[in-house]
Amino acid sequence: MKNPLAVLVSALILALPALAQEAATKHAILIGGKPSHGRGAHEHNAGVMLLKKCLDESGLPIKTTVKLNADWPTKEELASADTVLIYCDGGKNHLLLQDDRLQQMAAEIKRGCGFMCLHYAVEYPKENGGPEMLDWMGGYFEAHWSVNPHWDAEFKSFPKHPISNGLQPYTINDEWYFHMRFADETKGNLTHVLSAIAPESTMSRPDGPHEANPTVRKAVADKVPQTTAWAFERKDGGRGFGFTGGHFHRNWGNDNQRMLVLNAILWTAKAEVPATGVLSKVTPEELEANQDPVPVRKPKPAAKPQAANEHGECKECAFSAAAF
DSSP, X not given: OOOHHHHHHHHHHHHHHHHHHHHHOXXXXXXXXXXOSOTTBXXXXXXXXXXXHHHHXXXXXXXXXXXXXXXXOOHHHXXXXXXXXXXXXXXXXXXXXXXXXXXXXXXXXXXXOEEEEEGGGGBOOTTTXXXXXXXXXXXXXXXXXXXXXXXXXXXXXXXXXXXXXXXXXXXXXXXXXXXXXXXXXXXXXXXXXXXXOOOGGGGOSOSBTTTBOHHHHHHXXXXXXXXXXXXXXXXXXXXXXXXXXXXXXXXXXXXXXXXXXXXXXXXXXXXXXXXXXXXXXXXXXHHHTTOOOOOOOOOOOOOOXXXXXXXXXXXXXXXXXXXX
């Protein structure tokens, strides 16, 4: 007869590798916002689903939960997250600013959860969300300071950082926001991951909340490199990442751009980023999948016939004739 204690010990020993692997597996929550720009642009849902597909196929120790159409995670899901990514329209209607979500996220940040925002999601009002973004991810788009032109950014080199692993120089057209409001060094360690010289054409619009301002005009004229993606390590060890590209869904088909964000998801979750970066493949069919449907335009109602007078004449015509 086998010793029950020995059987139990043997079972535990056999289970240890699986338990260790499960404990090492990180959890990323990827939140996509509601449709807003029409097919091919601001494809928040298709974007996060594509990122999930790449991570799920990577074989790396990370699991993903996707929330679509601005659906917010449950408290249990948030509590289990190692990082949270948000890809949505920003500003005063930012999905994080609804209900008590900012407070919920603050509690997760306090325990060390990572935090990421992509494209328009990096924009918050200066007085509502802005201060938190300086603390959580080291920067954000501030109206009347930051700008959002479309331009060809040429990324020639990258800093020594895990998010840079595997990246090769590339040039791509996107709505690259720049001149972000960044945190000072007292809040943590900021790394400018993507930077490029913005051309004068980015300042072609009149001054406005998103268009231009005297300070950014001078920076562009002086050819100061402009940051379009950054990594932030908070004083408490938590990590954040901001990425201003992502306007065009087709750009997720660029291996470098996709790798950059996949690397950032791992890094903010405190997972090891492979030296090669996160390798992934996306087919044209996968890139096309899950995009927002083309909105159906309702036909214009037919013009109402003019009411007739007692003589069968159009009232407007009869009035005009009477005038003469």
